[in-house]
Amino acid sequence: MNIVNTAITGAVALLGVVVGGWLSIRNQDRSWERDHARQWRDIRLAAYKDFVVAYRQYVAFALEPAANISAVPHPRLPGELMPYFDQDGRPYKEGLEAASTAVRLVSESPDTLNAARDVVRSVRQIAAARATCSETALPPEAFERLWSAQAAFLLATRRELGLLAMSRGVADG
Template identity: 55%
Template sequence: MSMNFATSATTSFLTLMGVLLGGWLSTRNQERLWRRDHARQWRDIRLSAYNEFLSAYRQYLAFALDQDARIFASPSPRKPDEMMPYFDEVGRPYREKFEAAIMTVRLVSAQRETADAAKELIDRTRRIAAARATHTEQDIPTELFDELWKAHRRFLVAARQELDLPDIWPSQAEQ
């Protein structure tokens, strides 16, 4: 009788341990799937935000370089040595879309490098727009464009890194 009790207790204990182990493994797998799905959703959100930002940036820059654009500039309230561009009613939607896209990037960026690279790209783009207030589109200093393209590349590299995409450009040392 004590043998039947020991066998029954052992069988019950092992069954209970199997159920507990199975439940724990199932919960762990569900949590891992949830994390992967959550990461995928945020990756898609970031990709969409960065695409929207780059689209708004290209439209803003295209407007700033349009020969018919009316742009005014005045000293920045925060940085008196820099000029802030101001657009007329035709250019205002480009500026507003760009500003909204900037806020979205700042909101969804997971890495500081991406947000910093976006800020630099914004600053460089604004400098070109401010220069356009006093120059024709052909007379804007080439150094401003060189700085813009470098900032553009830095943003793309940072965004690709954050999105876990391979770097497709050679490093700065290789160039």
């Protein structure tokens, strides 16, 4: 009987070690997954913040009275103009393009990507309109499209980041 008791005790102890090791590995995996998700959330949040800063600076430059912007027909989108900036405006254009590319690189959500694309298109339309008129004569529809695109971008990014939904008024201009 002692041999059976010893064997059972050893088997139970070995089973306890196996189960304990498995639980430990499982907890470490979960912890790593949470840390990984948190790091990517922080990366996405930083990219989205940089994008918002870049497109707002782009628009602010386009609204400067001294801004020198020209526009030509877009090669692939009929009826749309493509803005060109001078040396002073080039950093804003490059900043927007870099931030937009970063969003495309890190985003997981097609809704976020589409909303970011709409924001870029809206700010480019504002700049293109600025090429043909003064900053005070810009069509209000261009800004309405931007505010709508901005609201969609904010809602999509909040949803992607797992944040609570916000009221419609908060997302506007």
